[in-house]
Amino acid sequence: MANNDVVPMIAPSSGVHIVLPDYYSPEGMGLIVPKTKDGRVVFMLPWLGRTVAGTTDSSTAITMLPEPHEDEIQFILDAICDYLNVQVRRSDVLSAWSGIRPLAMDPSAKNTESISRDHVVFEDYPGLITITGGKWTTYRSMAEDAVNAAIRSGNLKPANGCVTDHLHIVGAYGWDPASFTVLAQNYKRMKKTYGGKVIPGAMDSAVSKHLSHAYGTLAERVAAIAQNEGLGKRLAHGYPFLEAEVAYCARHEYCESAVDFVARRCRLAFLDTDAAGRALPRIIEILASEHKWDKARRKLEQQKGIEFLETFKSSKNAQFRDGKHNGQ
Numbered sequence: 621m622a623n624n625d626v627v628p629m630i631a632p633s634s635g636v637h638i639v640l641p642d643y644y645s646p647e648g649m650g651l652i653v654p655k656t657k658d659g660r661v662v663f664m665l666p667w668l669g670r671t672v673a674g675t676t677d678s679s680t681a682i683t684m685l686p687e688p689h690e691d692e693i694q695f696i697l698d699a700i701c702d703y704l705n706v707q708v709r710r711s712d713v714l715s716a717w718s719g720i721r722p723l724a725m726d727p728s729a730k731n732t733e734s735i736s737r738d739h740v741v742f743e744d745y746p747g748l749i750t751i752t753g754g755k756w757t758t759y760r761s762m763a764e765d766a767v768n769a770a771i772r773s774g775n776l777k778p779a780n781g782c783v784t785d786h787l788h789i790v791g792a793y794g795w796d797p798a799s800f801t802v803l804a805q806n807y808k809r810m811k812k813t814y815g816g817k818v819i820p821g822a823m824d825s826a827v828s829k830h831l832s833h834a835y836g837t838l839a840e841r842v843a844a845i846a847q848n849e850g851l852g853k854r855l856a857h858g859y860p861f862l863e864a865e866v867a868y869c870a871r872h873e874y875c876e877s878a879v880d881f882v883a884r885r886c887r888l889a890f891l892d893t894d895a896a897g898r899a900l901p902r903i904i905e906i907l908a909s910e911h912k913w914d915k916a917r918r919k920l921e922q923q924k925g926i927e928f929l930e931t932f933k934s935s936k937n938a939q940f941r942d943g944k945h946n947g948q
């Protein structure tokens with residue numbers, strides 16, 4: 621904004637992750653190899669009832685729907701196989717995706733060695749503060765550094781020091797690790813049978829744990845929708861995501877598209893691409909009833925959902941074009 625000839629401030633780097641069944645990682649235990657035989661980092665961690673493994677780190681162009689390459693997926697599989705007694709097969713991959721890290725580059729530096737894993741804050745024009753790079757785990761310190769830079773730049777006199785350390789996230793006030801028990805005790809999942817009858821079902825602990833961890837104390841609101849509106853069915857077999865979450869996210873969390881729900885509100889696209897594809901029509905049906913979508917919009921959502929899920933390379937979506945892999 622300050623300078624038309626500005627030099628790039630970020631170096632985009634592609635990172636591929638894959639998801640495998642739960643039996644590759646015991647609960648609560650992860651594996652990290654800081655240096656593989658070719659000098660890279662790989663890890664396997666339990667994640668939302670499955671196993672996530674990664675990652676790669678290569679410079680890339682910025683695209684809206686990045687896709688993982690088959691050789692990147694194979695690199696991760698080969699690297700983790702070196703540390704396990706069992707063979708990890710391409711056909712075990714439930715989902716694989718590529719994300720683009722916006723690594724920070726100091727615009728005043730002369731070489732790419734200034735590329736940083738951390739965030740960089742600078743004032744490139746008096747009064748214009750820029751923050752680039754950063755990580756999910758450091759978002760509070762990113763916010764603190766950016767606000768402090770603005771305070772210095774504007775010579776402001778803040779009434780108090782930084783409060784981010786003590787701020788809770790939404791749903792955290794009053795939350796307790798045992799909150800899921802109360803949820804399971806107090807709510808039923810009223811669900812519609814295929815014949816259209818609404819019948820009560822117990823809220824099992826996988827569902828109540830998921831709701832409690834995802835929504836904190838607000839899980840009660842989701843559970844109330846499941847109980848009172850007959851939206852207590854699971855969206856996908858084997859996963860704890862409920863129909864009620866779609867309605868809740870549409871009403872209270874600005875969820876405006878099926879892709880948004882399947883990728884970010886619940887993580888089904890990342891956990892199991894095929895299961896996400898099967899859940900898509902029901903997600904669209906609930907969103908359509910919440911947002912009063914017409915037939916054309918529903919069709920568009922289905923089409924966009926399929927296009928999006930095709931960028932995830934589960935074993936079903938895999939392209940074995942290089943002839944190296946046979947999916948076994």
Ligand SMILES: Cc1cc2nc3c(=O)[nH]c(=O)nc-3n(C[C@H](O)[C@H](O)[C@H](O)COP(=O)(O)OP(=O)(O)OC[C@H]3O[C@@H](n4cnc5c(N)ncnc54)[C@H](O)[C@@H]3O)c2cc1C
Nearest residue numbers: 633634635636675718719720721722754755756757758884
């Ligand atoms: C491959 C990879 C690996 C990573 N590994 C780690 C790690 O190990 N540890 C770590 O701490 N961090 C890691 N990160 C970084 C971490 O993912 C990000 O720091 C974090 O997701 C940033 O969160 P955010 O909410 O600020 O932004 P985002 O997660 O990017 O969320 C922004 C959201 O806004 C939406 N959006 C954008 N524009 C609009 C618009 N105009 N209208 C509506 N919606 C919009 C986007 O679709 C997106 O959903 C990694 C990132 C990548 C890509």
